[in-house]
Amino acid sequence: xxxxxxxxxxxxSPQWPPRxxxxxxxxxxxxxxxxxxxxPLCKPRGICSRAYFLVLMVFVHLYxxxxxxxxxxxxxxxxDESSDPGxxxxxxxxxxxxTLAPLTRLEGIKVGHERKIQLVADRDHFIRxxxxxxxxxxxPGFLSDEECRxxxxxxxxxxxxxxxxxxxxxxxxAMGTMQISPLDLFQLLDQNHDGxxxxxEVLAQNRLGNGRWMTPENIQEMYSAIKADPDGDxxxxxxxxxxxxxxxxxxxxxxxxxxxxxxxxxxxxTWLYQGEGAHHVMxxxxxxxxxxxxxxxxxxxxxxxxxxxxxxxxxxxxxHVDSGPVYPETIxxxxxxxxxESVPFETSCRYMTVLFYLNNxxxxxxxxxxxxxxxxxxxxxxxxxxxxxRDTRRHCDKGNLRVKPRQGTAVFWYNYLPDGQGWVGDVDxxxxxxxxxxxxxxxxxxxxxxxxxPSRARQALFQQEMARLAREGGADSQPEWALDRAxxxxxxxx
Numbered sequence: 001x002x003x004x005x006x007x008x009x010x011x012x013s014p015q016w017p018p019r020x021x022x023x024x025x026x027x028x029x030x031x032x033x034x035x036x037x038x039x040p041l042c043k044p045r046g047i048c049s050r051a052y053f054l055v056l057m058v059f060v061h062l063y064x065x066x067x068x069x070x071x072x073x074x075x076x077x078x079x080d081e082s083s084d085p086g087x088x089x090x091x092x093x094x095x096x097x098x099t100l101a102p103l104t105r106l107e108g109i110k111v112g113h114e115r116k117i118q119l120v121a122d123r124d125h126f127i128r129x130x131x132x133x134x135x136x137x138x139x140p141g142f143l144s145d146e147e148c149r150x151x152x153x154x155x156x157x158x159x160x161x162x163x164x165x166x167x168x169x170x171x172x173x174a175m176g177t178m179q180i181s182p183l184d185l186f187q188l189l190d191q192n193h194d195g196x197x198x199x200x201e202v203l204a205q206n207r208l209g210n211g212r213w214m215t216p217e218n219i220q221e222m223y224s225a226i227k228a229d230p231d232g233d234x235x236x237x238x239x240x241x242x243x244x245x246x247x248x249x250x251x252x253x254x255x256x257x258x259x260x261x262x263x264x265x266x267x268x269x270t271w272l273y274q275g276e277g278a279h280h281v282m283x284x285x286x287x288x289x290x291x292x293x294x295x296x297x298x299x300x301x302x303x304x305x306x307x308x309x310x311x312x313x314x315x316x317x318x319x320h321v322d323s324g325p326v327y328p329e330t331i332x333x334x335x336x337x338x339x340x341e342s343v344p345f346e347t348s349c350r351y352m353t354v355l356f357y358l359n360n361x362x363x364x365x366x367x368x369x370x371x372x373x374x375x376x377x378x379x380x381x382x383x384x385x386x387x388x389x390r391d392t393r394r395h396c397d398k399g400n401l402r403v404k405p406r407q408g409t410a411v412f413w414y415n416y417l418p419d420g421q422g423w424v425g426d427v428d429x430x431x432x433x434x435x436x437x438x439x440x441x442x443x444x445x446x447x448x449x450x451x452x453x454p455s456r457a458r459q460a461l462f463q464q465e466m467a468r469l470a471r472e473g474g475a476d477s478q479p480e481w482a483l484d485r486a487x488x489x490x491x492x493x494x
Contacts, residue, residue, distance in 0.1 A: 099460070100296075100456055100459060100460050100463075101296060101422075102421075102422025102423065103295065103351065103418075103422060103423055103424070103452065104293065104294040104295055105135070105414065105418060106127075106135070106137065106294075108129045108131075108132045108135050108136075108137070109129060110129065110132070111129055111130065111131060111132060111373065112128065112129060113128070113129040114126050114127065114128045114129075115127050117139075117292070119142070119288050119291050119292060120288065123141075125139050125140075125141060125142065126139070126140065127139050130372075130401065130403065130411070131369065131372040131373045131401055131430075132373060133372065133373050133374070133428070133430040134369070134372065134413045134414060134415070134428045134430045134431040135413060135414045135428075136369065136372065136401075136411065136412075136413040137411065137412055137413070138403065138409060138410070138411050139292075139409065139410045139411075139412075140406065140408070140409050141408050141409070142288070142356065142408060142409060142410035143285070143356055143358075143407075143408045143410070144408060145407060145408060147281050147284075147285070147408075148356075148357075148358040148359065148407055148408055148444075149358075150279075150281050151272070151281070151282075151285075151306070151308060151356075151358055151446055152308070152358055152359070152444050154272055154279065154282070154308075155270050155272060155308035155310070155444075158270045158271075158272065159270060160268040160269055160270045160308075160310055161268060161269065161270065162267075162268055163265050163266075163267040163268060163269045163309065164211060164263050164264060164265045164266075164267075182238075182241060182242040182244075183238070183242070185241075185246075186238055186241050186242075189201055189202060191204065191379075191380060192380070195237070195238060196235050196236065196237055197235065197236040197237075197241060198234075198235055199216045199219055199220070199234050199235075200216075200380065200383035200384075201380070202214075202219055202236075203215075203216065203219065203383055203388065204379060204380060204382070204383060211258065211263060211264065212253065212258045212262050212263060212264070213262060213263060213264050213318050213391070213393075215388070215391070216234070216386065216388075219234075220234055222249065222252050222253070223236075225252050226244065226245075226248040226249060226252055228240060228241075228243075228244040228248075228249075260314065261314055261316075261393070264317070264318050264320075265316070265317045265318070266311070266314065266315045266316050266317070267309050267310060267311045267312075267315050267316075267317060267435075268309070268310045268312075269307055269308060269309040269310070270307075270308055271304075271305045271306065271307055271308075272305055272306045272307075272308060273305050274286040274305055274306055275301065275305075282306065285306070285356075285448075286300065286301070286306075286448070289354055289448050289450075292354070292412070293352060293354075293412075293450060295352075295450060298463045298466075298467070299450060299451075299452060299459075299463070300450060302334070302451070302462070302463060302466050303334070303448070303449060303450045303451040304334070304350075304448075304449045304451060306446050306447070306448055307446060307447040307449075308358075308444070308445075308446045309444070309445050309446070309447070310442060310443070310444055311365060311435060311438045311442065311443040311444075311445075312438065312442055313438055313439070313440060313441065313442070314437065314438065315365075315435070315437070315438045315443060316392045316393050316434070316435055316436065316437045316438070317392060317434050317435035318390055318391060318392050318393075318434050319368070319370055319389065319390035319391075319392060319432050319433060319434035320390075320432070320433070320434060321415065321427065321428075321429075321431050321432055321433075322348065322350045322353050322415050322431065322433075322449065323347070323348055323349055323350045323351075323415040323416065323427055323431075324347030324348055324349075325347065325427060326347060326349065326454050328343070329343055329344050329345055330343060330344075330345045330346060330347045331343045331345075331346050331347070332346065332347065332348070332349035332451070332453045332454075332455075332458070333346045333347065333348055333349070333451075334349065334451040334453070334462065335349075335453045335455075335458050335459065335461075335462040338458075338461055338462050338465045339458055339461075339462075348449070348451075349424075349451055349452060349453055349454060350415050350449040350450065350451055350452075351414065351415060351416055351424060351450050351451065351452035352412060352413070352414055352415065352449070352450040353412060353413055353415060353431075353447060353448075353449055353450075354410060354411075354412040354447070354448040354449075354450070355367065355410065355411050355412065355445055355446070355447055355448075356408075356409075356410050356445060356446040356447075356448075357405040357406055357407060357408070357409045357410075357411075357444075357445055358407065358444035358445060358446060359405070359407050359442070359443070359444045360405065360406060360407045361404075361405045361438060361440075361441055361442075361443045362440040362441030363438065363439035363440030363441060364396075364436050364437050364438045364439035364440065364443075365405050365435065365436055365437075365438040365439075365441075365443035366396060366402040366403055366404050366405065366435075366436040367402070367403045367405075367411065367433060367434070367435060367436070368392060368396045368399035368401070368402045368403075368433060368434055368435075368436050369399060369400060369401040369402075369403075369430070369431075369432065369433045370382065370389040370390065370398075370399040370400060370432055370433075370434075371389070371399075371400060371429075371430055371432055372399075372400045372401035372430060373400060373401070373430075374400065374430065377429045377430060379429075382432075390432070390434065392434040392435060392436050392437060393437045396434075396436035396437065402436065405443060405445070413431060413433075414428065414431070415427065415428060415431050416428055416454075423452075423454070423456050424452055424453075424454040
């Protein structure tokens, strides 16, 4: 993967407010680029709490079929909560890793605050603060109409695939070998510790189902079918839960064909290469993002390619966060190949999300942030009575903030809080967001995710290794995206 910064900028770097930190202190902290042991990135009992993560991987994502990984995960989780793989498991690079500068972060000031920024040579852009929790901004006209049409055209030439695939039969085998007691699982689900499982407690931990989006009606129908709730009150006691065979739950789910409207995500997508040799517009967009974020070229260039997504009529994406938790049992997807660490699971580590609206949507299709700028965050409060704020098909209108799709507009936000030392801190629970139901027409968007490993040393080693591969491999160092280079001269009929 090429680590070069690419062509010269279209305009001088923008002027940003001064950052308030002691540069001498920061330099001292960064001198060796060595990390403390990896820390949990989520607050206890948060949306990506360790208890939730266990249930998600065990009770929900059993279709992964990775039995050994599951057993290891249970082993870790039943151990010391503060345990860490320690420095002896840190990746050992071929030489000292380079020192990484602190991550930049735009200040929100207040909701509605606007500032001018120059991203291209011939015009000014204006950034408007949409919320402070999460730190969220909007930039009208980030892309021109011609650029939007070209991105859509390139995506269509590349070909799109369904964004979500239902699980295979492997998860049933995993269920049969699970070594976790009903009591342990019940206690993880029972968030208020009252000895009873309410529907919202099950729904909160069953956020992704097995690829299907679960509603209170779905849960009650399932209870009835597998005879898990004899009195039909929608509440399970420990005894009722212990009598239920979890394999029956998964068999029930697999016996019902899921419609596209019942999936967590109903869309099609593809990926477009933005590195050296890509279409000049793709390179220009990446360079614009580089100026906007003020992050190092190495971080931006080594992040994921551009994801282009099409939502047809009826398309949606239920509320989610873009970055997963990082525990001793997980590792970032983008740095795993150089980490030299053996862990059961990988997760996306996306410091920032930059989302582009590629067309105007006739009806619906807003991006909703259900709890933006709430005074407090409580995961269980997302589900009250018959209203599930995460449900973007039925309850988008009840979210705190909705952004209407407008062609060329970009919105961007930070998925993590700062750690106070210039690097990645806790996952920001308020970054929960989703795509509202498209009621008329088609919605096209694109995502640029900026990947940063919460381990500073691991990120440094990753960048060092990618730079070496780029020097040795030249233009073909990223062959899986080479096809996109054939489109570098494509023109759009206006």
